[in-house]
Amino acid sequence: MELIGQLSNSAHQDKLANLTRQIGDDTTGASQPRTARQHQRRLSAEEVETLVAAYESGTSIKDLTTAYGLHRKTVVRHLDRALVIRRATPLAQINVEKLAQLYAQGWSLKQIGDRFGVRPTSVYYRLRQAGVTMRPRNGWKRD
Numbered sequence: 001m002e003l004i005g006q007l008s009n010s011a012h013q014d015k016l017a018n019l020t021r022q023i024g025d026d027t028t029g030a031s032q033p034r035t036a037r038q039h040q041r042r043l044s045a046e047e048v049e050t051l052v053a054a055y056e057s058g059t060s061i062k063d064l065t066t067a068y069g070l071h072r073k074t075v076v077r078h079l080d081r082a083l084v085i086r087r088a089t090p091l092a093q094i095n096v097e098k099l100a101q102l103y104a105q106g107w108s109l110k111q112i113g114d115r116f117g118v119r120p121t122s123v124y125y126r127l128r129q130a131g132v133t134m135r136p137r138n139g140w141k142r143d
Contacts, residue, residue, distance in 0.1 A: 041069050061075050099123060109123045
C-alpha cells in the first residue's frame with residue numbers, strides 16, 4: 001500500500017483505499033451475481049414415446065415445445081430420431097407461383113407471411129429457392 005500511495009495521484013488515494021478495503025471485505029469471493037444457467041430438460045424414453053404419439057395424433061410442434069418446455073429444434077430432433085415423417089408446413093402446401101405473384105404485385109414478405117400464417121423469413125427462403133429476384137429492403141442500397 002505504501003508504494004501505491006507514493007506513486008498514485010494524491011487526489012485518487014482515498015478512492016483507491018476504499019476500493020482496496022471493499023475487495024478485502026468481500027468474503028464470498030464473487031463480486032458479481034451469477035447469471036442463471038440454462039436448465040437442460042432431458043426426456044425419458046416414455047416421455048419421448050408420448051411426445052411422438054402426440055405429434056402423430058395431430059399436436060403441432062409449437063404446442064409440444066410449450067407442453068414439454070423444450071426448444072423447437074429439440075422436439076424436431078426427437079421426432080427425427082424416432083423416424084417420424086413430419087407434416088408439411090402450411091407454406092410447403094402453397095404453390096410457389098402464388099407466392100411469387102403476390103410478391104410481384106408489391107406485397108411485402110410480412111404481408112404474405114401474415115396471409116398464410118408463416119414467418120416472413122419462411123416466405124423469403126421459399127421465394128429464393130424458386131429463383132425469384134428479391135427487392136432491396138427499404139433504405140438498403142443494392143451492391
